[in-house]
Amino acid sequence: MILERHGLDLAKADTIRGALKKGDFGTAFGSVTPDMIEPFSIAGTPDMCNQKITRLLKSGITQFVVGSPIGPNVRKSIDLISEQVIPHFKQ
Structure with a gap:
């Protein structure tokens, strides 16, 4: 379980x-x-998120879902994810 x-x-x-x-x-x-x-969950600064995603990718995880709640300032969170997290993993 x-x-x-x-x-x-x-x-x-x-x-x-x-x-x-x-x-x-x-x-x-x-x-x-x-x-x-x-x-x-994956939460924290963009660098913290990138580190956790990297660990999860190495463990075999192949998909991630970005969803609510994503922080007190939704617009800022979306901008951080799109500018500092997603580009880190584009190949």
């Missing part, structure tokens, strides 16, 4: 899943920890 592979707390994941089923988004979102987000 992917959660176990990343050493994530399965009981906490069940709590989140149960809260989501009930529509209790406050409990669900409040139960998510940074350790839970890290394996499934």
Whole structure:
């Protein structure tokens, strides 16, 4: 299971899943920890993102999805991604 592979707390994941089923988004979102987000996201400065993407590419990942949330200033985030992240990986 992917959660176990990343050493994530399965009981906490069940709590989140149960809260989501009930529509209790406050409990669900409040139960998510940074350790839970890290394996499934790419975030930070453009350089930090480029480093993580490079590591993921070396591990065999072949596709990435850029999606919301992408930061408090969406326009700035899109500009940074298009100017400093995507060009880093164009061949």
